[in-house]
Amino acid sequence: MQYVAYVCLLFIYSVSNAVNVDYELIQQAFLVRNNAQAPYSNFHVGSAIRSQQGNIHKGCNVERCSYTQSTHAEQNAIDNMIAQEGPAKILAIAVVAAPSTQKQEFLDFIDAEIIFGEPLGVAPCGHCRQIIWENSFNDPSVIIYLVNVNNKKIYVTTIGELLPCPFGPCDLGISYGE
Numbered sequence: 001m002q003y004v005a006y007v008c009l010l011f012i013y014s015v016s017n018a019v020n021v022d023y024e025l026i027q028q029a030f031l032v033r034n035n036a037q038a039p040y041s042n043f044h045v046g047s048a049i050r051s052q053q054g055n056i057h058k059g060c061n062v063e064r065c066s067y068t069q070s071t072h073a074e075q076n077a078i079d080n081m082i083a084q085e086g087p088a089k090i091l092a093i094a095v096v097a098a099p100s101t102q103k104q105e106f107l108d109f110i111d112a113e114i115i116f117g118e119p120l121g122v123a124p125c126g127h128c129r130q131i132i133w134e135n136s137f138n139d140p141s142v143i144i145y146l147v148n149v150n151n152k153k154i155y156v157t158t159i160g161e162l163l164p165c166p167f168g169p170c171d172l173g174i175s176y177g178e
């Protein structure tokens with residue numbers, strides 16, 4: 001039993017050391033969440049993308065009275081990336097999501113506990129997971145930071161964990177980045 005615990009600890013340690021937490025990206029997701037237009041759901045979402053070129057692109061959710069014409073924060077951020085860089089690869093994406101009544105500042109999370117491989121924050125919806133996969137360029141290790149404002153923890157997961165067995169561009173014979 002002790003040996004199993006030791007192996008588990010070693011795994012967590014090695015995974016956590018393999019990833020340098022991108023606090024600048026998380027901070028930008030906090031900031032852009034303040035711009036959310038969500039009078040119908042009152043659920044404010046901010047998202048920031050780190051592109052392979054190293055740039056940060058941001059997006060918030062934008063709701064409209066027709067509902068179906070609303071834009072999700074992750075999609076907004078990715079579309080902003082494409083508008084700036086063309087069809088680029090995502091290195092990492094941060095998501096901060098909570099009801100509008102929960103005003104959150106990044107500084108309150110600078111000492112937040114980082115949890116690897118256990119996605120218990122508000123995760124991207126299925127629609128957005130598919131959109132993230134499109135610009136992951138077939139790389140399941142694209143990092144996703146999920147900020148849980150309720151328990152003040154930041155969960156680090158991957159698109160591969162959130163979208164196993166994906167349908168992607170390669171299924172249509174398309175390959176980005178080659």
Ligand SMILES: [Zn+2]
Pocket residue numbers: 072073074124125126127128129
């Ligand atoms: Zn979504």
